[in-house]
Amino acid sequence: MSNLRVRFAPSPTGHLHIGGARTALFNFLLARKERGTFVLRIEDTDVERSTQGYVDAILDAMAWLGLDYDEGPFYQSRRSELYKNKVKELLVSGHAYRCYCRPEELEAKRNAAIQKGGKPRYDGRCRDRSDQPENSPYVVRFKTPREGYTEFLDKIKGPISVANEELDDLIIQRTDGTPTYNFVVVVDDAEMRINLIIRGDDHINNTPRQIPIYKALGYQIPEFAHVPMILGADKKRLSKRHGATSVMAYKEMGYLPEAMINYLVRLGWSFGDQEIFSLEELVDKFNLENVGKSAGVFNPEKLLWLNEHYIKTADTERLAGLITPLLTDKGIDVSKGPALDAVVKTLQDRAKTLVDLANSATFYYQAPQNYDSNAVTKFLTEDKKAILELMILQINRFDVLTSHHVEQLFGHIIDETGLKMGKIGPAVRVALVGTAQSPSLYDVIAVLGKEETLQRLQNAVDRLFS
RNA sequence: GUCCCUAUCGUCUAGCCUGGCCCAGGACACCGGCCUUUCACGCCGGCGACGGGGGUUCGAAUCCCCCUGGGGACGCCA
Numbered sequence: 001m002s003n004l005r006v007r008f009a010p011s012p013t014g015h016l017h018i019g020g021a022r023t024a025l026f027n028f029l030l031a032r033k034e035r036g037t038f039v040l041r042i043e044d045t046d047v048e049r050s051t052q053g054y055v056d057a058i059l060d061a062m063a064w065l066g067l068d069y070d071e072g073p074f075y076q077s078r079r080s081e082l083y084k085n086k087v088k089e090l091l092v093s094g095h096a097y098r099c100y101c102r103p104e105e106l107e108a109k110r111n112a113a114i115q116k117g118g119k120p121r122y123d124g125r126c127r128d129r130s131d132q133p134e135n136s137p138y139v140v141r142f143k144t145p146r147e148g149y150t151e152f153l154d155k156i157k158g159p160i161s162v163a164n165e166e167l168d169d170l171i172i173q174r175t176d177g178t179p180t181y182n183f184v185v186v187v188d189d190a191e192m193r194i195n196l197i198i199r200g201d202d203h204i205n206n207t208p209r210q211i212p213i214y215k216a217l218g219y220q221i222p223e224f225a226h227v228p229m230i231l232g233a234d235k236k237r238l239s240k241r242h243g244a245t246s247v248m249a250y251k252e253m254g255y256l257p258e259a260m261i262n263y264l265v266r267l268g269w270s271f272g273d274q275e276i277f278s279l280e281e282l283v284d285k286f287n288l289e290n291v292g293k294s295a296g297v298f299n300p301e302k303l304l305w306l307n308e309h310y311i312k313t314a315d316t317e318r319l320a321g322l323i324t325p326l327l328t329d330k331g332i333d334v335s336k337g338p339a340l341d342a343v344v345k346t347l348q349d350r351a352k353t354l355v356d357l358a359n360s361a362t363f364y365y366q367a368p369q370n371y372d373s374n375a376v377t378k379f380l381t382e383d384k385k386a387i388l389e390l391m392i393l394q395i396n397r398f399d400v401l402t403s404h405h406v407e408q409l410f411g412h413i414i415d416e417t418g419l420k421m422g423k424i425g426p427a428v429r430v431a432l433v434g435t436a437q438s439p440s441l442y443d444v445i446a447v448l449g450k451e452e453t454l455q456r457l458q459n460a461v462d463r464l465f466s
Numbered sequence: 467g468u469c470c471c472u473a474u475c476g477u478c479u480a481g482c483c484u485g486g487c488c489c490a491g492g493a494c495a496c497c498g499g500c501c502u503u504u505c506a507c508g509c510c511g512g513c514g515a516c517g518g519g520g521g522u523u524c525g526a527a528u529c530c531c532c533c534u535g536g537g538g539a540c541g542c543c544a
Binding site for chain 2: 009010011013043045046048049050103106107110113114115116119120121139154157160161162163166167168170171173174175176178180181182185200201202203204205206208226228229231233235236237263266267268269270271272273274275292293294295296297298299301302303304305306308312349350351375379410420421422423424425426427428429430435436437438439440441442
């Protein structure tokens with residue numbers, strides 16, 4: 001157990017998205033590697049937009065990914081007493097002041113500043129104001145130092161320095177008495193003894209605004225590591241326009257969590273030329289040193305490739321379990337038909353997603369309702385009737401059909417007819433599954449079993465050659 | 467607009483700190499071939515990048531400066 005304490009602090013104003021998940025993952029991985037503590041904190045100070053539904057969605061997504069935390073979830077909405085006291089503390093110590101400026105005037109000033117080509121900052125009008133008008137609404141602002149520089153050594157980006165004159169006096173408490181993000185994040189990170197903050201680099205500009213607050217409150221300043229953003233194909237910040245961005249949407253599309261984890265970690269982090277990492281390996285190898293500094297583009301195709309890989313190598317029974325509900329949704333009763341295990345085994349090398357896998361499994365449970373007409377005209381020509389009948393005859397000579405038996409069986413047919421497998425196979429396939437594609441016939445027939453195979457062959461003969 | 471961050475194949479990246487091993491390696495995608503009872507899988511091969519300009523140096527993807535491009539921030543959102 002080291003003393004490393006990291007946290008993931010999502011705000012429940014939306015689903016857990018790709019970017020957030022990666023930030024959570026980096027935190028999780030480092031905590032596990034260093035045997036530190038991973039804290040989960042829900043930043044729900046925006047009462048307007050935060051919902052319990054999103055909290056649940058985020059928790060579900062983290063559970064699905066396997067990112068379990070050691071402490072929390074803590075809710076900022078339940079810690080208002082603490083924040084109030086801290087604001088009071090700053091007011092008393094002279095590090096903060098009441099500001100009576102109206103939002104409208106501020107807005108106007110901001111726009112004017114932008115027009116003039118300057119930086120839209122608060123002008124500090126109330127900073128040295130000593131009167132306290134009764135019954136006037138006010139916000140509390142933090143007195144940001146006006147001279148000098150605020151600097152920190154980012155664990156990913158390196159040294160970062162900002163002139164304090166670029167900063168303005170940010171609001172730490174709203175008119176309604178609730179605290180704002182830049183303030184609560186400092187109080188909570190400090191109170192929760194977080195000593196390394198790993199977060200998106202959209203927060204990099206917030207850091208020099210937060211550091212003076214740590215100092216004013218007498219807190220120790222943690223270390224920071226700002227992870228680069230994830231962009232869409234057009235290099236714009238990733239958004240719904242770029243397709244699915246919510247983690248759970250990928251679950252719905254039939255992705256395996258390990259594929260998502262593996263994709264996410266390699267987007268921005270590398271370990272030589274290695275592409276495939278198990279979770280154990282990641283816990284062992286992950287580090288901040290190898291996290292890149294520049295933003296990366298989300299590439300769904302590579303994620304799909306990884307998913308393919310993990311499906312290919314996944315435990316067959318697990319996959320069977322995962323697609324059972326999908327099959328049920330399609331009205332298939334898996335107990336009435338071949339063992340799903342055996343079915344999956346013939347299919348898992350060929351599926352890119354669980355949805356693919358489920359779709360391609362259906363033919364084992366449903367005899368063809370109709371036959372693909374292109375396939376029929378191409379492969380099930382009139383002369384193939386004899387082959388199907390011969391096949392039926394041959395099958396009846398076996399009690400059980402293993403894939404090995406089936407291979408033998410085809411050997412006999414080849415000998416008897418003098419035809420090549422290339423002529424026989426496709427014909428039998430269309431008769432059995434209704435289309436021109438399927439796994440190896442040897443496997444398909446073995447899995448279907450003697451009775452079902454015979455029935456389907458007979459069916460095809462009756463329906464296509466009458 | 468101002469400030470901050472950033473810059474190697476279309477994309478993710480290795481190499482950069484500690485210049486020569488790099489006329490730049492891997493992966494995805496794409497293209498071609500092989501395998502084959504179909505479609506996939508797999509295997510083999512191909513295409514393809516050091517943003518530009520100045521320096522420093524015998525030598526620069528690697529060090530320095532400028533430009534340009536990209537991203538982010540500038541909220542009583544987080």
